[in-house]
Amino acid sequence: MSSSPLVGVLALQGGFAAHEKVLQRLGARSCQVRVPADLDGLDALVMPGGESTVMTLGIEREALGDPLRAFAATGKPILGTCAGMIMLDRAHLGILDVVAERNAFGRQLHSFEADFEVDGVDGGPVHAIFIRAPWVAEYGPEVTVLAEVDGHPVAIRQDNLLALSFHPELTGEDRIHRLFLGLLPS
Numbered sequence: 184m185s186s187s188p189l190v191g192v193l194a195l196q197g198g199f200a201a202h203e204k205v206l207q208r209l210g211a212r213s214c215q216v217r218v219p220a221d222l223d224g225l226d227a228l229v230m231p232g233g234e235s236t237v238m239t240l241g242i243e244r245e246a247l248g249d250p251l252r253a254f255a256a257t258g259k260p261i262l263g264t265c266a267g268m269i270m271l272d273r274a275h276l277g278i279l280d281v282v283a284e285r286n287a288f289g290r291q292l293h294s295f296e297a298d299f300e301v302d303g304v305d306g307g308p309v310h311a312i313f314i315r316a317p318w319v320a321e322y323g324p325e326v327t328v329l330a331e332v333d334g335h336p337v338a339i340r341q342d343n344l345l346a347l348s349f350h351p352e353l354t355g356e357d358r359i360h361r362l363f364l365g366l367l368p369s
């Protein structure tokens with residue numbers, strides 16, 4: 184692979200532009216994915232935050248479900264943040280062996296910030312923004328929990344799939360995207 188990987192960002196709806204900025208800051212090339220052909224030639228994919236109900240409709244409209252599952256089956260890295268985590272779960276695309284519970288944080292439903300360690304991320308706690316965030320309510324044996332908040336998984340890994348309840352693309356935090364790009368074959 185070239186030294187500058189091409190990373191697609193699902194751009195049907197939601198916070199795709201902020202992910203593109205982080206990826207470009209780290210030296211990757213990024214492009215927006217709206218139809219199945221946009222997946223051709225990608226080295227990795229980001230599923231951004233947004234609104235999972237709207238994203239579900241967009242994926243159905245563009246017939247992106249099977250192409251996204253086929254992309255995941257190649258083993259190429261995928262990063263899902265917030266609604267992106269929901270889209271990857273058992274009840275949606277069925278790519279991750281997790282159940283993501285939508286809007287899970289009760290009284291902190293709308294937005295909050297927290298600092299915590301994420302396994303695999305060196306250099307101190309990650310500063311995380313949660314916006315109407317899900318948590319992982321159930322997960323299968325191939326899933327590793329990388330971070331928890333209030334005893335609930337908020338960052339997980341399954342093979343080359345990373346999923347987060349929060350938004351690393353909004354805090355100037357590059358380390359999560361570095362971890363993601365580090366999953367690419369060298």
Ligand code: GLN
Nearest residue numbers: 232233234235265266315
């Ligand atoms: N609550 C949203 C949903 O259910 C996710 C919020 C987000 O992505 N920031 O899809």
